[in-house]
Each structure stands twice: as structure tokens, then as C-alpha cells.
Amino acid sequence: MNSEAVHAGSHGGDGGSEHFEPKILVFCCNWCSYAGADLAGVSRLQMPPYFRTIRVMCSARVDPEFVIRAFEKGADGVLVAGCHPADCHYIGGNYRTRRRMALMKMLIQQFGFDPDRLRLEWVSAGEGEKFQKTIIEFTNTVKEMGPTPYKGGV
Amino acid sequence: MAEKKAAANEKPRIGVFVCHCGSNIGGFVDVPSVAEYAKTLPDVVYSTDNLYTCAEDGLASIREGIRKHDLNRVIVASCTPRTHAPLFQATCESAGLNKYMFTFVNIREHCSWVHMKEKDKASKKAKDLIRMGVARARLLEPQEEAKVEVTPASVVVGGGVSGMTAALSMADMGFPVHLVERDGELGGFIRNLNNLYVTEKSASETIKPLIEKVKAHKNIHLHLNSQLKGVEGFIGNYEVVIGTKGAEDLKAKVGTIVIATGALEFVPEGLYGYNQYPNVVTLTEFEILCKKKTLPKLKNVAFIQCVGSRGQVKSYCSRICCNVAIKNAINIVDNYENMLGLMEKSGTVVEKIPVETKATDEIMERRRRRRGRERGEEGEAEEVKLGPSEKIEVTVFNRDVMAYGVEHELTYNKAREKRVKFVRYTTDHLPKVYMEGNQLMIAYFHETLKLERTMPVDMVVLSTPLVGQPDAGELSQMLKVPLGQEGFFLEAHVKLRPVDFATDGIYVCGTCRGPADITECATQASAAASRAAIPMAKGYVQAEALTSVVDETKCSGCGTCIQVCPYGALRKNEKGYAEVIVAACKGCGCCGATCPEGAITMTNYTDAQLLAESRAALEEV
Structure with missing residues (x-):
């Protein structure tokens, strides 16, 4: 597993944004954002390879705990993507998500995280380009902020 | 074949099938090394790569893998679950594996196609994604889809052309229909109209036969001067309360509901001298x-x-x-x-x-x-009888x-x-x-x-x-169906499900979902009636297998989940604990994320599964 060593090494290493390969966790709702990410793929829209996507049925499934746990396990950034307002497959799940993530941004700040490490974005099934743009932007944001300040302590 | 491999407490035996998708994945990800890597993951007992997993030989290799290696969980790492999941699930089922023991890992749309110039990093990502899939698969449990009986009766709200057409259509199919009309007369908006375009026939003459048929139909229970006062339940099992002026409320059990409440004309107060000048x-x-x-x-x-x-x-x-x-x-x-x-x-x-x-x-x-030219060319123009104009x-x-x-x-x-x-x-x-x-x-x-x-x-x-009914909001809240910004009801899908609501068992037609002429209203009404007839004729619906489940030992009865559920699928039981109405639940998981006690589990998307997936994604390897 030599190729992985680069990733692991960068974390404890120089921390310079040049070699830093951030760990970004993306939660996508099944109906809009996951399909938007699919469209980005079908359209061959290239993006940085540092995000890992978890599919949930609705962005409202993203328990605030999932966000905290992700940061606890070393995520450098968490992106939650859902349907546009008024477009939720489950009528209004995304409105719940919007409120929860607004609170979570305040909360992670209390823990010493830059609130920009958590991002909420609406990506519809037709917005492959927006998904790409979001991933590129968010990767750059996280790269600029550098590795997570959390080192595994309590 | 009996689903002998469905037992949850069995030790996981995972099979991983990594797809080349021709060169779509194989060209940008080192598929053999990914398949090799999968073997090192916990509980993976078999791993292989296929040129096309979705082709017949690929599907055969899944079936063979299940049989030969006694697999109780299958992972396919290929394209998006949005297209091929049903195919692979059916393959698992054909080999006796519960379809919910299948995990899809997307290494094409989300990996090979978007990282085409970084084979090393794309391969590493594919490995990570499979590791996440394995972490999830280990915790999967088989699910059963419950059958829910459907009461073969319907209620239609609104006695205009749409409502009457829908009611008549269902009544003709043999289903008892309650037709609820707010006014003392049937006909709706058309009663205002003089004649109708194209036919030039009088409006009241046109709908007279329809009204007579509705009144005479033995399957239609007509409720004039009435309104829908309450609705409880879910598809197949709605309990509606019909309130009639000067009479006692009537409770009825119906399987489906059709909304045809119509529209009003916009009153142009303050525009072009309306209400200011005569005429x-x-x-x-x-x-x-x-x-x-x-x-x-x-x-x-x-x-x-x-x-x-x-x-x-x-x-x-x-x-x-x-x-x-x-x-x-x-x-x-x-x-x-x-x-x-x-x-x-x-x-x-x-x-x-x-x-x-x-x-x-x-x-x-x-x-x-x-003028000269007109005369010159048409010659006779001057002599044509101009008539009343x-x-x-x-x-x-x-x-x-x-x-x-x-x-x-x-x-x-x-x-x-x-x-x-x-x-x-x-x-x-x-x-x-x-x-x-x-x-x-x-x-x-x-x-x-x-x-x-x-x-x-x-x-x-x-x-x-035309504008939506001013009290459409109340009905929308009562039924938990959405109303658009302009005050019209919102269908489940603008193109493909134009007369369904997202909530099963409730349908919409006519001008309450947007301006439409009479022909269109009748068309929509017939469509809504036939959509509503599907579960009623079948007699049952297959409930969503992926629903929330409440652990009563943890539930504090706070009721937050009841508030956030968009489908009214949660209620308090007689013990004061939350209870899931399985037939109404759509499995979004909103309640699960809300529950402060962690008493709600979303089947197939449990906290444990999602956290394991997240942990695996962030693991240092």
C-alpha cells in the first residue's frame, strides 16, 4: 500500500497545502445530489479525488452526530448536499437539514473548527456542473485551511 | 428458493465483484489491484473482477459466487445504484439472498469518470469506496416488504367537472365513491359560464348529463354542502370525516383520496379601473x-x-x-x-x-x-355582407x-x-x-x-x-400534500406523475393543480381515477421495506419525530411512545436524525451502518 503512504504522510507532515490531500466526506441525498454527482460523472467533469460520498435517502437523514463523528475521525471537511428548497423528494426534509447544518456550523466552531469546514449545498439531479464546482471549491477551501485541528484527543 | 442466507446473526461472508465496465472503469482505475485489495478487508471471503458485471456472465458469476462461497452479502463495485441496483438485487434474490443484503459501490460516476487523469488516486479512491461498502455490508440485515390491505372505496373532494368525472370513473369501475361538494349544487366553476368554446354549446347543457349520471349512480354517495373535516391514516386505510351543514359528521373508511377542489378567478382589485368605473x-x-x-x-x-x-x-x-x-x-x-x-x-x-x-x-x-390594394385585389370586398360586426x-x-x-x-x-x-x-x-x-x-x-x-x-x-382556492392551504396541511408557491397543489413529478401526490393514495386533478380547460380537467380526472383504482383493484400495496423503527425502551415520548415527519407516518401509541405507521413511511430518515434518544432506527440506513461507512472513509490505511 505504498500509494496510501502519501496520503497518510501528508497529514502528519509538512502540512503545506501543496501536498496536503484533504479527507472530505460528502453526504448526498439519493434523489437530487447523488444523481447530480452521477451526472457530473456521465459528463466526465473532472474534480479533485479527495472526497468520499455516502448516499443517504434524504439530506435530513444526516444526523448532526454524523457530522461530529466525521470530524472526530479526522475529516478535514464535511459536505452535505441535498435537493433545492421546495424540491425535496420527501416534501421538506431539506429545510430540516438547512436548520440543522446552520446550528452545526455554530457548534463545530465551539469545538475549535472553522465553520467553513462544514458546508451545505443544494445540488439538483440536473446540476452536474454545480456538483463539480462545489467539490472543486470546497476542496480548495479545505486545502487552504490545512489539516483538521483535531488530533484525536478528547 | 427459500432465503436461507437471510439470517442476520450469521457471520458475514462478503463477496465483492469489481467491474471493469469495459474501459469505463478499467481504463482509469487499476481494477485487478482493487479486487485484490478487497480480499484483505474484514469478512470478505471472495473477490473478483468482471469485464461487465451487468452482462449475463457477470450476473452468473454473482450467482455462482453466492453458491460456491456461501456468501450472505454481495457487493458490486461498478456504476451508479440509480440504474442497476434492481438488476443486481434481483440476481441476489434469484440465488436465495435477500435483496437488502446487497451493497452497491459506485466507482464509475463517482470515481473513474471524474478522476480520469489520476489513475493512482482514482484507484486509491476506489479502494476506499469498497472499504466503505464492506463496512456497511457487514452490518446489513435482511428486510421484508409488508403487504398492506387497501379498502376499495374512495373519496373525491370537489364536485366540479374534474371531481364528477373522477367519481364517475371510479364508480363505473365498481368502487363506492364519496363525492364531497362544498356548494349546494354540482358543477363547480362551470356554473358561471355561458357557453363553451369550440362546441358553442351552453355550459349548463353540456354538463347536465354528467350531473345527472353522478346523481343517479348507485356507487356514488353525494355529499352536498359538505366539506372534508378530517383525515387520518395512510394509503388503503384512510379514515375521513365528512361534515355536512346541518347534519352530523360522517366517518368513512376509504382507500384513496382524489383532490379536485378547483380554482377561482383572480379579482383584479385596483387594476384597469376595476370596481372603480362602471362596466x-x-x-x-x-x-x-x-x-x-x-x-x-x-x-x-x-x-x-x-x-x-x-x-x-x-x-x-x-x-x-x-x-x-x-x-x-x-x-x-x-x-x-x-x-x-x-x-x-x-x-x-x-x-x-x-x-x-x-x-x-x-x-x-x-x-x-x-385600402386601394384591398379593393384592387379582392374586388368584391366592398360588397361582402359585413354582418353584425x-x-x-x-x-x-x-x-x-x-x-x-x-x-x-x-x-x-x-x-x-x-x-x-x-x-x-x-x-x-x-x-x-x-x-x-x-x-x-x-x-x-x-x-x-x-x-x-x-x-x-x-x-x-x-x-x-385562475388562482388556487384560498383555503387550499388547510386541505394541504390536513392531507400533508404540498402546495406550490402560487397556491396550486404540487404533483409528485411534473412530467411522469402528473396526477399523483408524493404521498401514496392521494391524487390530484383539475384546476386545483393549475389552470386548465374543461377538456384537460376531464382528462386529468380520468387519469387520477385510474391511478387511484390501481391499489383499489389490486386490493393491497407493498409497503416500503425501508422504514423507521422505534425502540420503545429508548423512546421518551417527546413527539419531535411526529412533528418533523412529512408524511404523518408517526403517531403516539396508547403507551405514549412514538409508533411508525409502516404503510405511510417513505423511509427518508428525517425522524431518525431528529430523535434525541437515538430510539429511531432507519432500516438499511441505520446509524451504525452510516457511521461505519463514514469511519471506513476516514480510516488511515
């Missing part, structure tokens, strides 16, 4: 005047189209008003004789036809030439005429042949209605002549859009 009426008020034969003697009528719609007050185009205005314009011209019969009624007679004063010589010259001027001020449909363009042409004038206006120069002494006047900017002009009129008819 400024809306299109429907004009129809009522025609119908009651109380129209005053008219010499000069102006229609103004798009009043309050298309960006003025409402954003949308009401679609039907162009055709309705054209119909009425033709009526005025054709029925002029009839109107003379009403001469004794009050009304202003305009003696002089206005002549514009501002026209330049150039324009006058052009007009003279044109000579005596009455009808002008339709429009932004653009949308005479959509097979017949209507011809009707539009017919109106022009009958010398109905169509004058275009733009939103920069709206026509202005005002009084000059006792004379109603319209000032407008003639787009072609580029001239400000005025004309006296006897009556101004304002074509205003």
Missing part, C-alpha cells in the same frame, strides 16, 4: 352577464388579456384566457341580434367612432394605399395570443375574419382605462403604429388568471 368586469363576470342575458347594449367592447398574470401579480400564464376571450369576442359579434333584444337595458351607445388625430401624413398615405367593435388587447390546441388557432382566425381586432401591448405600455365625463375610455400605445391612441368603450373585460 369594467372580469371575464367570468362577463360570462355571467351573458348567461343571465343582462348584458347592456354594446357598441364597443374591449378585452384586456393577461390582467394580473404573467408577472403582474401572478407569475404564471393562466393558459385558458386567450381562448375564452376569443370565444366571447366571437359571441359578441355573432349574437349581436340577441343583444339587441336587450336594448331596453341600460347601456351607453357610442355614436361616433373615434378617429385618431396624431397619425402622420405618411401613415395616412400608407393606409390609403392599403359592422355595428359592434370588439378589440382584444393582448401581449400575445396563445390559441394553443388543435382547434383554437382556427377559432382565432375566425375571430379575425369576423373583424375582431387584436391589438398588441407590451408591459412597458400597459393600456389605461379611465373616464372622460360619462364615457369609459381606453388609452393605449399602438405597437405597430408607434402611436398613443384612445378609444371610447362601453365595456372593458379583464382576462384574469
Whole structure:
């Protein structure tokens, strides 16, 4: 597993944004954002390879705990993507998500995280380009902020 | 085959099938090394790579893998689950594995296709994604899809054309239908109308047979002066309360609900002198005047189209008003004789036809030439009997005429042949209605002549859009179905499910979901009736297997989940704990994320599974 060593090494290493390969966790709702990410793929829209996507049925499934746990396990950034307002497959799940993530941004700040490490974005099934743009932007944001300040302590 | 491998407590035996998808994945990800890596993951007992896993030999390798290696969980790492998941799930089922023991890992759309220039990093990502899939698969449990019985009866809310058509359609199929109408009479909005376009038949005559059929049908229970007062339950098992004026509330059990509450006409308060000057009426008020034969003697009528719609007050185009205005314009011209019969009624007679004063010589010259040409080419034009239109001027001020449909363009042409004038206006120069002494006047900017002009009129008819019922919001909350920004009900899918709501068992048709003419309402109503008939004819529905489950030992009975559920799928049971109505649950997981006690589990998307996936993604390897 030599190729992985680069990733692991960068974390404890120089921390310079040049070699830093951030760990970004993306939660996508099944109906809009996951399909938007699919469209980005079908359209061959290239993006940085540092995000890992978890599919949930609705962005409202993203328990605030999932966000905290992700940061606890070393995520450098968490992106939650859902349907546009008024477009939720489950009528209004995304409105719940919007409120929860607004609170979570305040909360992670209390823990010493830059609130920009958590991002909420609406990506519809037709917005492959927006998904790409979001991933590129968010990767750059996280790269600029550098590795997570959390080192595994309590 | 019996699902012998479904037991949850068995030790996981995972098989991983990594797909090359030809070169779609194989060209950008080192597939063999990924498949090799999968073998090192916990509980993976078998791993292989296929050129095309979705091809027959790929599917055969899954079946063989399940059999040979006694797999109780299958992972396919290939494309998006949104297309091929059902195929692979069916393959697992055919080999005796519960379909919920299958995990899809997307290494094409989310990996090879978006990281085409970084094979190393794409391969590493593919490995990470499979590691996440394995972490999830280890915790999967088999799920069963429950059958829920459907009461073969329906309630239709609204007794207009849509409601009556839907009710009749279902009643003819043999289902008992409760038809709930707020007024004391059936017919809805049409009762206002004089005649209907294309057929030129009287509106009340047209719907009379429909009303009679509805009244006489043995399967239709008609509730006039009634309203839907309460709804509880879920598809197949709704308990509705029908409240009738002066009678006791009636409870009925139905399997489906059809909403056909119709629309109202927008009242153009403050626009074009409405309610300010005499003889400024809306299109429907004009129809009522025609119908009651109380129209005053008219010499000069102006229609103004798009009043309050298309960006003025409402954003949308009401679609039907162009055709309705054209119909009425033709009526005025054709029925002029009839109107003379009403001469004794009050009304202003305009003696002089206005002549514009501002026209330049150039324009006058052009007009003279044109007149000459008309005479020259058509010769007989002067002698053609002009008929009543000579005596009455009808002008339709429009932004653009949308005479959509097979017949209507011809009707539009017919109106022009009958010398109905169509004058275009733009939103920069709206026509202005005002009084000059006792004379109603319209000032407008003639787009072609580029001239400000005025004309006296006897009556101004304002074509205003249809708007949603003012109390549609209450119904939307009662049924938990969405209402759009413009106050119309929102269907489940604008293209593919136009008469369904996202909530199973509730359907929508007619003008309560947007402006539509009678033909369209009847079409939608027939569609809604046949959609509603599907579960009723089948007698059962397959409930969503992926639902929330409440652990009563952890539930504190706070009720937060009940508040956030968009489907009303949670309620408090007699012990005060939350309870899931499985048939109503759609599995979004909103309640699971809300529960402060962690008492709610989403099957197949449990906290444990999602956290394991997340941990695996972030693991240092």
C-alpha cells in the first residue's frame, strides 16, 4: 500500500497545502445530489479525488452526530448536499437539514473548527456542473485551511 | 428458493465483484489491484473482477459466487445504484439472498469518470469506496416488504367537472365513491359560464348529463354542502370525516383520496379601473352577464388579456384566457341580434367612432394605399355582407395570443375574419382605462403604429388568471400534500406523475393543480381515477421495506419525530411512545436524525451502518 503512504504522510507532515490531500466526506441525498454527482460523472467533469460520498435517502437523514463523528475521525471537511428548497423528494426534509447544518456550523466552531469546514449545498439531479464546482471549491477551501485541528484527543 | 442466507446473526461472508465496465472503469482505475485489495478487508471471503458485471456472465458469476462461497452479502463495485441496483438485487434474490443484503459501490460516476487523469488516486479512491461498502455490508440485515390491505372505496373532494368525472370513473369501475361538494349544487366553476368554446354549446347543457349520471349512480354517495373535516391514516386505510351543514359528521373508511377542489378567478382589485368605473368586469363576470342575458347594449367592447398574470401579480400564464376571450369576442359579434333584444337595458351607445388625430401624413398615405390594394385585389370586398360586426367593435388587447390546441388557432382566425381586432401591448405600455365625463375610455400605445391612441368603450373585460382556492392551504396541511408557491397543489413529478401526490393514495386533478380547460380537467380526472383504482383493484400495496423503527425502551415520548415527519407516518401509541405507521413511511430518515434518544432506527440506513461507512472513509490505511 505504498500509494496510501502519501496520503497518510501528508497529514502528519509538512502540512503545506501543496501536498496536503484533504479527507472530505460528502453526504448526498439519493434523489437530487447523488444523481447530480452521477451526472457530473456521465459528463466526465473532472474534480479533485479527495472526497468520499455516502448516499443517504434524504439530506435530513444526516444526523448532526454524523457530522461530529466525521470530524472526530479526522475529516478535514464535511459536505452535505441535498435537493433545492421546495424540491425535496420527501416534501421538506431539506429545510430540516438547512436548520440543522446552520446550528452545526455554530457548534463545530465551539469545538475549535472553522465553520467553513462544514458546508451545505443544494445540488439538483440536473446540476452536474454545480456538483463539480462545489467539490472543486470546497476542496480548495479545505486545502487552504490545512489539516483538521483535531488530533484525536478528547 | 427459500432465503436461507437471510439470517442476520450469521457471520458475514462478503463477496465483492469489481467491474471493469469495459474501459469505463478499467481504463482509469487499476481494477485487478482493487479486487485484490478487497480480499484483505474484514469478512470478505471472495473477490473478483468482471469485464461487465451487468452482462449475463457477470450476473452468473454473482450467482455462482453466492453458491460456491456461501456468501450472505454481495457487493458490486461498478456504476451508479440509480440504474442497476434492481438488476443486481434481483440476481441476489434469484440465488436465495435477500435483496437488502446487497451493497452497491459506485466507482464509475463517482470515481473513474471524474478522476480520469489520476489513475493512482482514482484507484486509491476506489479502494476506499469498497472499504466503505464492506463496512456497511457487514452490518446489513435482511428486510421484508409488508403487504398492506387497501379498502376499495374512495373519496373525491370537489364536485366540479374534474371531481364528477373522477367519481364517475371510479364508480363505473365498481368502487363506492364519496363525492364531497362544498356548494349546494354540482358543477363547480362551470356554473358561471355561458357557453363553451369550440362546441358553442351552453355550459349548463353540456354538463347536465354528467350531473345527472353522478346523481343517479348507485356507487356514488353525494355529499352536498359538505366539506372534508378530517383525515387520518395512510394509503388503503384512510379514515375521513365528512361534515355536512346541518347534519352530523360522517366517518368513512376509504382507500384513496382524489383532490379536485378547483380554482377561482383572480379579482383584479385596483387594476384597469376595476370596481372603480362602471362596466369594467372580469371575464367570468362577463360570462355571467351573458348567461343571465343582462348584458347592456354594446357598441364597443374591449378585452384586456393577461390582467394580473404573467408577472403582474401572478407569475404564471393562466393558459385558458386567450381562448375564452376569443370565444366571447366571437359571441359578441355573432349574437349581436340577441343583444339587441336587450336594448331596453341600460347601456351607453357610442355614436361616433373615434378617429385618431396624431397619425402622420405618411401613415395616412400608407393606409390609403392599403385600402386601394384591398379593393384592387379582392374586388368584391366592398360588397361582402359585413354582418353584425359592422355595428359592434370588439378589440382584444393582448401581449400575445396563445390559441394553443388543435382547434383554437382556427377559432382565432375566425375571430379575425369576423373583424375582431387584436391589438398588441407590451408591459412597458400597459393600456389605461379611465373616464372622460360619462364615457369609459381606453388609452393605449399602438405597437405597430408607434402611436398613443384612445378609444371610447362601453365595456372593458379583464382576462384574469385562475388562482388556487384560498383555503387550499388547510386541505394541504390536513392531507400533508404540498402546495406550490402560487397556491396550486404540487404533483409528485411534473412530467411522469402528473396526477399523483408524493404521498401514496392521494391524487390530484383539475384546476386545483393549475389552470386548465374543461377538456384537460376531464382528462386529468380520468387519469387520477385510474391511478387511484390501481391499489383499489389490486386490493393491497407493498409497503416500503425501508422504514423507521422505534425502540420503545429508548423512546421518551417527546413527539419531535411526529412533528418533523412529512408524511404523518408517526403517531403516539396508547403507551405514549412514538409508533411508525409502516404503510405511510417513505423511509427518508428525517425522524431518525431528529430523535434525541437515538430510539429511531432507519432500516438499511441505520446509524451504525452510516457511521461505519463514514469511519471506513476516514480510516488511515
